[in-house]
Amino acid sequence: MSHSAEPLPMTSRRSGPLKGEAKVPGDKSISHRALILGALSVGETHITGLLEGQDVLDTAKAMQAFGAQVERLGEGEWKVNGVGVGGFSEPEGVIDCGNSGTGVRLIMGAMATSPITATFTGDASLSRRPMGRVTDPLELFGCEVTAREGKRLPVTIKGAAESVPVRYKTPVASAQIKSAVLLAGLNAPGQTVVIESEPTRDHTERMLAGFGATITTEVTDEGRVITLTGRPELKPQPVAVPRDPSSAAFPVAAALIVPGSEIRVPGVSRNPTRDGLYVTLLEMGADITFENPREEGGEPVADLLVRHGPLKGVTVPPERAASMIDEFPILSVIACFATGTTVMQGVHELRVKESDRIEAMATGLRANGASVEETQDTMTVHGSGGLRGGANAVTHLDHRIAMSFLVAGLASEQPVSVDDGSPIATSFPDFLPLMKALGADIA
Ligand SMILES: O=C(O)C1=C[C@@H](OP(=O)(O)O)[C@@H](O)[C@H](O)C1
Ligand SMILES: C=C(OP(=O)(O)O)C(=O)O
Incomplete structure (x- = not known):
């Protein structure tokens, strides 16, 4: 179905601690x-x-x-x-x-x-x-x-x-x-x-x-x-579809950056060819525990327990890019809330996704007060442990850009809005109710 709906502007605001269970959709x-x-x-x-x-x-x-x-x-x-x-x-x-x-x-x-x-x-x-x-x-x-x-x-x-x-x-x-x-x-x-x-x-x-x-x-x-x-x-x-690690990345990121948060995300695929974000987050010092590792429907899965805590900037090597290719937009948000510089290397493929994701994130994050540099193949975020917010981001019919900025707003000083949240329905139709149930202020 081609996108024909009216644009759906959305705004997220600084929220109290996120708590509870996030059952993200199938992969x-x-x-x-x-x-x-x-x-x-x-x-x-x-x-x-x-x-x-x-x-x-x-x-x-x-x-x-x-x-x-x-x-x-x-x-x-x-x-x-x-x-x-x-x-x-x-x-x-x-x-x-x-x-x-x-x-x-x-x-x-x-x-x-x-x-x-x-x-x-x-x-x-x-x-x-x-x-x-x-x-x-x-x-x-x-x-x-x-x-x-x-x-x-x-x-x-x-x-x-x-x-x-x-x-x-x-x-x-x-x-x-x-x-x-x-x-x-x-x-x-x-x-x-x-x-x-x-x-x-x-x-x-x-x-x-x-x-x-x-x-x-x-x-x-x-x-x-x-x-x-x-x-x-x-x-x-019979195919039992595990929960999507790329969708899980949004509530996980929210819990990492909103002070006092602790959430559980059950049954998420830990296929090594999809695991790059989680490897990177652990290097950044994220408090994530992988509980109850098991095999479901031919894929390794685990329950994620995620707690807020301090994060530090890291360099993500180019050979890791393919295993986290859809997670760079949300990683660039997390990197703003870390201390120090995060360099994402080998990310040129982001330029031919639903939008040019390097350009879309760099522009929107800068408008919200972040220090971001880009080349054709890299994105660099100078994290200051927080984000000012206060600006609108253009999502270019890209679900991951929309969700990334809405997560950013949950821990920013001022609200963050997006011009159009309707593309979120392409990959994560219950994003809004799921995030609200955790305590996120998004509307
Ligand atoms: O095969 C797949 O299911 C996908 C492959 C990736 O695209 P590329 O093959 O273009 O890297 C990824 O970005 C996309 O969301 C899903
Ligand atoms: C790039 C993506 O999907 P697709 O290539 O299937 O449009 C995505 O979901 O981030």
Whole structure:
């Protein structure tokens, strides 16, 4: 669904200690993949804990358009009756992926090796984002791609009737590129190989293995070499989606910066390919305990106990960027409340997310009194142990920018407002009630 709602201005104010339990929603990356792999399986996939954010709902709708039966059974509980690898039918209308880079890129991969044609669109934010990074490798499988100038949406893909397998080294660290190539490789004969020099989130590999595909990962001098054998019969699996560490980052950050806070965030994924923020926070001296570590639905999870306390600035090395790529906006807020300088290195990919996140954070934080420097590939925050606040931040249709500034306002001297909080519904529809229940003053 393209973003058409009226802008929703929101303001957050200095709050008393945050207390209680924050049950954040299901992981967005895993939710997209559960629907897509369910649609490519033969039989019924049962999903619990699915994120019911707009990004994932748009993927559910897309899977229906390609012929799968997708049904909501209850809160977070869904079933998908799939059509099998190669079984997608040609959609009647345009596939509108709304605000979701993951949705559009993975679905393009999933249909590119079927003999059908589909056109993809999205909202103003998604239409600005680069699609060539995915359509270039997909063309190697034999599909035909037409796109707007700059390889942007709308994109039309005429899927390959006779696909060939592909060996592809990803030019940037991106789980979306890796996943698009692997999903296309499902309906190519022989072995499709993706090589990534920096490890990125591995949910696609884990879930493909769980659904019965033959997939291996080898760590070599070149990086991670992932090999998928094409044309498997995917077998439906129950998927229990763990809670999203990227969403958890917002209440966690709030508890770290609001004096006297102590919150618990249960059942959060601790997949090592997603854990970079938490590694960084511990280096900053954050009081976070990981309780009851366990395995749920093939992913390591733990309950987080988070307490307010002093934080110090750190340098985040470039090799950690992929494992916390969506968490830099909120880290830049936390860094303002730390003492000393925090340097975030290797973060150029932030410039092609829902917004240019380096620019959006640097501009908004400076307006609120912070000292921030940026280069193409780094962001540096000189933390002073607090933030003045008092200014409005522009969110550019970016949920993470909106939530980051609203968290900042909870510990700033003066209120912080955002021009539009409506994109929060793409990834964290219950952000407002959840934060208010902890004691946050946001409206
Ligand atoms: O594969 C995924 O589910 C995602 C991969 C990342 O994007 P890139 O692959 O562009 O780094 C991340 O930013 C996005 O929120 C989700
Ligand atoms: C970058 C993000 O998502 P996507 O690429 O799926 O739009 C995000 O959720 O921060």
